[in-house]
Amino acid sequence: MSSEDIRVSSKAVLNKRWQSGDHGLSIERLPAKESFKSKAYAALKEAITNMNIYGSNEPVLLDERDISERLGASRTPVREAVAMLEQEGLLRAVPRRGILVVRRTKAEIIEMIEAWAALESMAARLATLRASDEAIAELRAYYKEFDTSRIERERNDDYSSANIAFHQGLIRLSGSSLLAAMTDNLFFHVRAIRHRTIFEMDRAQRSAADHQEIILALEARDADRAERLVRDHTLRLARHVESHVDLD
Amino acid sequence: MSSEDIRVSSKAVLNKRWQSGDHGLSIERLPAKESFKSKAYAALKEAITNMNIYGSNEPVLLDERDISERLGASRTPVREAVAMLEQEGLLRAVPRRGILVVRRTKAEIIEMIEAWAALESMAARLATLRASDEAIAELRAYYKEFDTSRIERERNDDYSSANIAFHQGLIRLSGSSLLAAMTDNLFFHVRAIRHRTIFEMDRAQRSAADHQEIILALEARDADRAERLVRDHTLRLARHVESHVDLD
DNA sequence: CCTCTGAATTTGGCATACCAAATACCAACA
DNA sequence: TGTTGGTATTTGGTATGCCAAATTCAGAGG
Structure with a gap:
């Protein structure tokens, strides 16, 4: 799995429709309803914010399936949101244990x-x-x-x-x-x-x-x-x- | 989808096996073969590193399915890796266009x-x-x-x-x-x-x-x-x- | 009553399937 | 030849299913 294996796709050359299009009139891509992924991200982040992580000394664990249910979405977008928050250092997904809300020393x-x-x-x-x-x-x-x-x-x-x-x-x-x-x-x-x-x-x-x-x-x-x-x-x-x- | 909907799972109370275990002797979880997610993350990051992003002025796009194939994994872990790199500011997944390697001004x-x-x-x-x-x-x-x-x-x-x-x-x-x-x-x-x-x-x-x-x-x-x-x-x-x- | 063992269950990681939106393609028409 | 309308195809987002590892638990044996 060397980096050689990953290359720019053949689509690197853009479609005409996107290249041009400067008539002075600039139209923004419409609302683009946010994905479940970002909703899950926001919801989780908020939840973590409002949670008193340092209130107890017990590790705080979250459950993927549980969260999906509460959010009314499937596990996939939730997992993506978790991956992002993990990258941000707020969560840590430990195998077979659950999603750990990181406590800072x-x-x-x-x-x-x-x-x-x-x-x-x-x-x-x-x-x-x-x-x-x-x-x-x-x-x-x-x-x-x-x-x-x-x-x-x-x-x-x-x-x-x-x-x-x-x-x-x-x-x-x-x-x-x-x-x-x-x-x-x-x-x-x-x-x-x-x-x-x-x-x-x-x-x-x-x-x-x-x-x-x-x-x-x-x-x-x-x-x-x-x-x-x-x-x-x-x-x-x-x-x-x-x-x-x-x-x- | 208020943050109220997300709570600590019932598992917040830990299993005995994990609560105690302070014998001064700390044993790390063994190698724990890294997941496809982290492999994909590493591979993508390396690829981005070695890629001369600023070489041309064309936007650099990547393709999910293509990457999965090259990596020999499914789209799911790749998407998670992409989500992480997106959080890190290296990529931006734009709907219907592809995964964009972010160019800094x-x-x-x-x-x-x-x-x-x-x-x-x-x-x-x-x-x-x-x-x-x-x-x-x-x-x-x-x-x-x-x-x-x-x-x-x-x-x-x-x-x-x-x-x-x-x-x-x-x-x-x-x-x-x-x-x-x-x-x-x-x-x-x-x-x-x-x-x-x-x-x-x-x-x-x-x-x-x-x-x-x-x-x-x-x-x-x-x-x-x-x-x-x-x-x-x-x-x-x-x-x-x-x-x-x-x-x- | 405690310990040990292994079967049942749970869990996270991954693969796959599906869908709707968006793009690309094409053919008919001007 | 250039447009345009519509259809085929692609793509990203999401749902779902499967599996192996890990945990839990119960029951046998001490």
Whole structure:
């Protein structure tokens, strides 16, 4: 089964109908009802999100046939969805045992936060170089609104997600959709722990002054400083998790 | 199809045989001959690796049935493998058209190099804090060997992969397997372009002095400096690609 | 009452079949 | 000759069936 065996199909040369077709008028392929595969993927991912994986210490197992039934689909698309989630690191299909929802070790979580620090600080750097004044102003506005009026009256959960939104907003300023995608993925894993405790820690760690300073650095277009502030903050969170979170 | 529909199977409570079993002695599940799914995955990935995706401008399409035949397996495991590679961003299955090998735009490549810069510079930082003197010495030894004796006599290709190895070695010093995995993945995509030209640029960019400086910073345990050197170097590569590589 | 054995059952992996949608082909007509 | 309409074929998505491995369980033997 060498790679030689796999070649481009004879269809590599496209059909006329697809090659041309530029009349200025661009028509999108219609809705294209999503497949069971993607529905299963979404449903599983949601289920995993809402599940408190770290609630108990028992391994969490899922059953293929069971899921197919609940979804009203056959096993095939479910298995494909599982394969994808496995690739994403959320599941692990262990033969004869079932589909295991992967539990992260504390060390892994810390690595994730460190990677997050790397990506977000780079995003901050790029943002100082690329973001428009307006975009930065928007972030400031958002931060001001949510940091002043909402803090007192809303619950921790809301603050927590608003906090995440701040991070994400900052990352989006970099203009790099890759950085955004990668951090979103990391957030997903980190968030899965203990229903948001991590991000509540983040809140505790990040003073209003921290926010302020970061935005100031952005506005001053001081790349080094913005990068350092973001990195140090997130790395502090990692250290905090290291010493105060109990897992494994 | 709400997420409510998916629950933990009744098997969540494990069998005795699996719950206990901590005798310090850990026995791994034997070889467990790999499935067709993973074989197909490996074969496809290798094929994609060796394929010069950017050689022509024609979309590269693959055919499910064709692949199954060549592999001597049915479509099912192949489709699962494809689903995984799709998740990984290497393929895109477009309905009625075939399996498309994803071509990256120049902008995407640049984003990848920037993300790489973020991760590798963080790795450098962590390495200065955590790597043992011995480990750092090893990197120096490796670098010395390959930079002096091999440069003249070996071909570019070899230098290029040795160069990648240097990066990977540095990243491994951080002790973070996540950083390693993430950068490996980025390397994979970047490497796919034009058969190594990017890394040859990297070579051109990185003078022997660069190597030297980075290792010195590691040895001096100067985190800020190590981080900056690595970051700046890789970002320079990004800028270089931006202005000198022709894609799209 | 515990242990061991092997038969019954369950489970995941794979193959195959089927269907509807989409494409390709072709022939009749302008 | 160029279009057009309709038919044949291909293809991806899904369902289903089969099988071997692994687990469970019950009953025999201690």
